[in-house]
Amino acid sequence: MPELPEVETYRRFLDALVVGQRLAAVEVLDAHVLVTKEAELRAALVGATVLATQRLGKNCFLELSTGQVLVLHFGMTGDVGAYRDDHDRPRFTRVAFHLADGLRVAFIDPRKFGRIRVADSVAAYQREKHLGPDALDLSPEELTAALGRRKTLVKPALLDQRLAAGLGNWIVDEVLFQAGIHPERIAASLNAAEVSRLHAAIQLVLRTAIEHEASYQRFPLSFIIHAREWDAYPVPQSDDYKRCPADQSTIVKKYVGGRATYFCPVCQKET
DNA sequence: CTGAGTGTTCTTCG
């Protein structure tokens, strides 16, 4: 789930619930997701008020009245939820943040690849993690420069959070499809027109996904994401999802850079 | 029972 659009959706959810609120308690149900030690986390959070939320790539931040920030990274299966009674606590809640008004915010993560920590600032965390600019803020010039110095395949290059923060596996497939670029092209071999299409596609895919609150089944039929069969295809009882929305070619699935990759062999030529 | 999975990080290898 949690690529940039999902995390932006989580951020908006949290923003509406926690900004202006004081944190009354931190309940750790599974310390595995903690990077900052439990006692230290509690000391940093309890009594602090949340001033604002931020997002950089796949990371969500809660700015605290103490000047520090709570950093949430959702791994592969992270989610957020809100509840009031223990008995309504969502399954797989690993940490619960209790607000002064009684509401509880759940950090939900079945697979436990998510991470929670306290950092001194967003900028300090970005430096420590070598995160590039947020993918929505990446300029065409930055993209051109970053791809130009890489001899790697373009898909792994785009997944590298140092290039731009927030692009994940399905988004990169969608971006490459929308730009008509094969995932195994060498990054530095893209010409100016291709890099330009790539930049436009990053904007299109991210903005579309955020607009639909990252709910895949509501994405346009012109998106290749439907080939992944994650959600019910908008047209029931149809096998069309296995075909390219542009030319009906059969979508190819193969592993690129160790990740499942879907593309149209006709729209995205290798040479 | 087996396998696959939306992310990151560490290790290994060239």
Added chain:
DNA sequence: ACGAAGAACACTCA
């Protein structure tokens, strides 16, 4: 020394 490929992490669900 550096990049890149591969494995590991932990767990659910199909």
